[in-house]
């Protein structure tokens with residue numbers, strides 16, 4: 001589920017009076033997602049998504065997220081476009097929450113990515129990185145490497161009860177990553193959560209990306225590392241190098257990778273696996289009472305981390321150094 005805030009018809013009508021999107025025909029809560037409350041709005045002007053931002057999204061970050069979507073739209077990058085109110089504001093308030101309307105993106109996500117899907121995602125990711133080079137706002141990565149140790153500290157006592165041996169392994173990994181993290185690679189705006197549920201396709205062609213609410217300024221190659229984790233492992237935990245090759249080559253065809261970025265992929269992939277393992281562990285141990293949210297299992301990301309620890313060369317991700 002992701003409808004934390006119930007919106008009644010009267011409040012919605014008052015809210016929509018500030019927009020120029022026609023008469024409301026229907027509003028339906030959307031079950032998918034975990035962070036915010038989302039509604040599918042049908043009006044005489046078209047189909048839209050209404051999002052009420054819940055506690056985990058910081059209100060001060062909303063101008064970055066909505067500005068980024070508007071910037072992407074202006075560059076022709078396929079993503080939801082914020083709909084401005086009659087007074088020009090992209091952000092509004094509904095039922096005591098910050099709220100915004102964005103355009104509906106056609107397409108469906110895939111639960112079984114093929115190498116063709118991976119190539120499309122890689123290409124789209126590079127295009128996002130290129131389209132946002134001149135985006136003027138900045139947002140630090142609240143879940144970047146400096147956040148991982150404090151995040152783990154809040155769950156470390158219970159970690160071995162979730163995954164035996166996790167505490168010692170994560171402590172060692174944090175020490176290694178802090179020493180070896182490649183902090184000087186090219187950076188820019190990254191999506192930071194480009195999992196299959198956040199990518200839409202029409203047939204096999206990329207339709208666009210959604211859910212930019214972790215977007216931030218970070219090492220660009222870290223976004224590829226997130227995708228290697230999210231797109232290139234099978235349900236049985238096996239790494240699929242054909243998908244990884246398709247993804248990295250799809251990316252590099254649009255934005256060539258430097259030798260330093262390719263060399264750093266194994267360590268970036270370790271960091272990305274750890275980041276999702278830690279946030280999932282955190283949520284796993286703190287399922288809100290009466291919530292209909294199903295917490296995500298940290299174990300697959302712990303196994304992915306173990307896989308990346310054994311990687312000796314970026315060639316194991318299907319990408320060769322050019323020089």
Ligand SMILES: Nc1ncnc2c1ncn2[C@@H]1O[C@H](COP(=O)(O)OP(=O)(O)O)[C@@H](O)[C@H]1O
Pocket residue numbers: 002030032033034035036037038049080102103104105106197198210211212213
């Ligand atoms: N612009 C959009 N166009 C079409 N569907 C959308 C759009 N935004 C969200 N959705 C739908 O809402 C669901 C939840 O959105 P998402 O942004 O992933 O929520 P959360 O941030 O809570 O995880 C998506 O899986 C998708 O089905």
Ligand SMILES: N[C@@H](CCOP(=O)(O)O)C(=O)O
Pocket residue numbers: 033034035193195197198211276279280296
């Ligand atoms: N992709 C993250 C969780 C964030 O969920 P989303 O619905 O906002 O994409 C994970 O898999 O741990």
